[in-house]
Amino acid sequence: xxxxxxxxxxxxxxxxxxxxxxxxxxxxxxxxxxxxxxxxxxxxxxxxxxxxxxxxxxxxxxxxxxxxxxxxxxxxxxxxxxxxxxxxxxxxxxxxxxxxxxxxxxxxxxxxxxxxxxxxxxxxxxxxxxxxxxxxxxxxxxxxxxxxxxxxxxxxxxxxxxxxxxxxxxxxxxxxxxxxxxxxxxxxxxxxxxxxxxxxxxxxxxxxxxxxxxxxxxxxxxxxxxxxxxxxxxxxxxxxxxxxxxxxxxxxxxxxxxxxxxxxxxxxxxxxxxxxxxxxxxxxxxxxxxxxxxxxxxxxxxxxxxxxxxxxxxxxxxxxxxxxxxxxxxxxxxxxxxxxxxxxxxxxxxxxxxxxxxxxxxxxxxxxxxxxxxxxxxxxxxxxxxxxxxxxxxxxxxxxxxxxxxxxxxx
Amino acid sequence: xxxxxxxxxxxxxxxxxxxxxxxxxxxxxxxxxxxxxxxxxxxxxxxxxxxxxxxxxxxxxxxxxxxxxxxxxxxxxxxxxxxxxxxxxxxxxxxxxxxxxxxxxxxxxxxxxxxxxxxxxxxxxxxxxxxxxxxxxxxxxxxxxxxxxxxxxxxxxxxxxxxxxxxxxxxxxxxxxxxxxxxxxxxxxxxxxxxxxxxxxxxxxxxxxxxxxxxxxxxxxxxxxxxxxxxxxxxxxxxxxxxxxxxxxxxxxxxxxxxxxxxxxxxx
Ligand SMILES: Cc1ncc(COP(=O)(O)O)c(C=O)c1O
Numbered sequence: 001x002x003x004x005x006x007x008x009x010x011x012x013x014x015x016x017x018x019x020x021x022x023x024x025x026x027x028x029x030x031x032x033x034x035x036x037x038x039x040x041x042x043x044x045x046x047x048x049x050x051x052x053x054x055x056x057x058x059x060x061x062x063x064x065x066x067x068x069x070x071x072x073x074x075x076x077x078x079x080x081x082x083x084x085x086x087x088x089x090x091x092x093x094x095x096x097x098x099x100x101x102x103x104x105x106x107x108x109x110x111x112x113x114x115x116x117x118x119x120x121x122x123x124x125x126x127x128x129x130x131x132x133x134x135x136x137x138x139x140x141x142x143x144x145x146x147x148x149x150x151x152x153x154x155x156x157x158x159x160x161x162x163x164x165x166x167x168x169x170x171x172x173x174x175x176x177x178x179x180x181x182x183x184x185x186x187x188x189x190x191x192x193x194x195x196x197x198x199x200x201x202x203x204x205x206x207x208x209x210x211x212x213x214x215x216x217x218x219x220x221x222x223x224x225x226x227x228x229x230x231x232x233x234x235x236x237x238x239x240x241x242x243x244x245x246x247x248x249x250x251x252x253x254x255x256x257x258x259x260x261x262x263x264x265x266x267x268x269x270x271x272x273x274x275x276x277x278x279x280x281x282x283x284x285x286x287x288x289x290x291x292x293x294x295x296x297x298x299x300x301x302x303x304x305x306x307x308x309x310x311x312x313x314x315x316x317x318x319x320x321x322x323x324x325x326x327x328x329x330x331x332x333x334x335x336x337x338x339x340x341x342x343x344x345x346x347x348x349x350x351x352x353x354x355x356x357x358x359x360x361x362x363x364x365x366x367x368x369x370x371x372x373x374x375x376x377x378x379x380x381x382x383x384x385x386x387x388x389x390x391x392x393x394x395x396x397x398x399x400x401x402x403x404x405x406x407x408x409x410x411x
Numbered sequence: 412x413x414x415x416x417x418x419x420x421x422x423x424x425x426x427x428x429x430x431x432x433x434x435x436x437x438x439x440x441x442x443x444x445x446x447x448x449x450x451x452x453x454x455x456x457x458x459x460x461x462x463x464x465x466x467x468x469x470x471x472x473x474x475x476x477x478x479x480x481x482x483x484x485x486x487x488x489x490x491x492x493x494x495x496x497x498x499x500x501x502x503x504x505x506x507x508x509x510x511x512x513x514x515x516x517x518x519x520x521x522x523x524x525x526x527x528x529x530x531x532x533x534x535x536x537x538x539x540x541x542x543x544x545x546x547x548x549x550x551x552x553x554x555x556x557x558x559x560x561x562x563x564x565x566x567x568x569x570x571x572x573x574x575x576x577x578x579x580x581x582x583x584x585x586x587x588x589x590x591x592x593x594x595x596x597x598x599x600x601x602x603x604x605x606x607x608x609x610x611x612x613x614x615x616x617x618x619x620x621x622x623x624x625x626x627x628x629x630x631x632x633x634x635x636x637x638x639x640x641x642x643x644x645x646x647x648x649x650x651x652x653x654x655x656x657x658x659x660x661x662x663x664x665x666x667x668x669x670x671x672x673x674x675x676x677x678x679x
Contacts, residue, residue, distance in 0.1 A: 032539055037569060186469045
């Protein structure tokens with residue numbers, strides 16, 4: 001099963017993106033000329049690698065022995081009883097090494113970088129999960145890692161900053177703009193423009209210029225390949241709804257991909273509603289955004305009438321981003337993936353509910369999906385099945401969650 | 412012929428390269444930036460690149476990022492930009508090249524943006540995050556409103572791409588002299604001459620070289636091999652240094668451009 005996870009099949013979902021990197025009207029390669037040649041080279045290298053059985057089996061092996069795949073599909077019985085509706089299953093990406101789904105993509109791209117002869121890795125990080133996964137895998141491969149992180153995120157995710165440094169990565173704070181994920185991406189792209197000959201940029205989400213959205217999706221496809229087989233084994237049928245949180249969109253597209261051509265399965269992406277859908281108070285691109293171009297692709301963005309990118313807010317650093325992956329934009333318009341949002345308050349409620357009912361502390365990012373999924377499960381009858389992607393664990397968030405709930409932790 | 416062609420023809424007749432200046436519109440405020448652009452024109456700049464401030468200028472180094480930030484904080488808007496262009500156009504006939512990002516054009520519609528910029532006096536667009544692959548709609552809008560479309564060639568651009576870029580470009584080719592973002596540099600790329608020669612194999616368009624040129628000696632050296640020399644960060648730094656007294660900024664930038672452009676005086 002795992003060795004074929006990079007091979008495109010004949011179904012419609014594999015037809016996107018087109019060779020220009022377009023998902024319908026979205027995506028593309030909106031980057032400075034300096035990056036075009038490296039991106040085209042990356043696309044060719046990836047295309048070769050994904051078809052190479054050696055690369056496939058190395059990827060599958062590292063997912064197994066280093067990341068800890070397959071992850072479990074867990075029936076949350078106590079929670080299901082509490083909600084009194086549909087059965088709730090959790091896909092346990094939180095059990096992966098370094099604590100989130102991010103490592104699937106990092107392993108794939110690190111293998112690719114090594115194959116391309118690159119010796120230096122750069123990455124951006126918001127919550128610090130992608131940075132932590134990158135630091136870990138680079139330590140494992142002996143690659144030099146430089147991680148860009150907004151200074152505001154360094155404060156709210158101080159634990160992850162320390163973890164990255166412990167594993168030998170250099171963490172560079174970014175002080176521009178609102179000092180979060182978007183500024184970290186700008187800075188990583190500037191570094192890449194300057195050091196492109198020896199450096200690979202491990203972009204951490206299904207975003208940016210082609211081939212990133214496609215490549216990152218492919219590396220996370222394993223989530224839904226596993227969940228589909230596990231669900232068939234557990235329930236003898238497919239779930240009625242799959243729910244995932246959407247920052248740039250990597251855990252969501254990985255969780256949805258194998259269900260895209262299954263019309264009976266409803267797919268819902270949950271964005272960060274922050275303090276409500278008002279300018280600067282949220283990161284729900286489909287609720288408050290318009291189509292535009294940012295950081296390499298055409299997609300839905302939070303922007304003002306003049307095209308300046310607006311500030312965002314979310315209790316979770318990993319969803320605090322002004323744009324959404326282009327594949328999601330396409331399936332949004334096509335009506336195949338529905339999008340909603342959860343506010344900070346709803347998210348913190350779900351964070352506590354899962355902790356209390358199941359003894360599982362979820363990441364604040366994932367708690368957005370939980371908030372939505374719990375509400376859906378409560379509405380649906382007991383013969384329905386809701387699958388929620390638990391994209392990461394909440395250890396990193398305990399500090400900031402406590403603060404958001406007005407609890408002071410003294411050390 | 413357009414202003415850009417005329418300018419290169421005139422410079423050629425004078426036996427020298429063109430001096431292309433870059434500053435950001437609205438830095439430190441709209442009226443002052445118009446005065447700065449006019450001072451550049453008087454001081455010897457042949458072509459005026461006008462940066463349009465964007466919240467996320469990912470192709471720019473720190474100097475230009477801070478300039479864009481100052482401009483946006485100073486209240487620069489699309490309408491403010493048009494005012495700057497109109498004021499500069501009223502005071503000089505030198506070519507105005509807009510240095511911008513795709514989303515700023517796309518937000519109002521590519522057509523409407525091109526129409527408004529042209530009417531305000533712009534001659535060409537250089538859209539930093541729009542390679543030829545994505546430029547179809549933009550090229551159509553530029554053609555319709557008689558704006559030239561300038562494209563960048565980078566040191567990483569292989570010959571086949573240079574040919575493809577030359578096919579869609581007009582005005583001039585902008586060769587970034589080394590991989591990286593904008594900003595002052597103390598050394599110049601050694602293989603500059605080879606890079607320019609490679610571009611000339613694919614196009615008859617003038618080749619301007621930019622990114623990192625900051626001293627009269629560098630201007631002279633680049634002027635030996637290129638049709639135009641672009642100086643940005645060195646001028647933006649002068650604007651930044653006079654932030655506290657905007658009344659003096661135009662004069663100071665004018666003095667700086669005279670000093671730098673002196674390197675391009677008529678060859679013997
Ligand atoms: C646990 C977790 N889930 C989700 C996300 C959001 O990213 P994406 O939308 O790419 O899955 C992050 C990002 O930091 C994360 O750490």
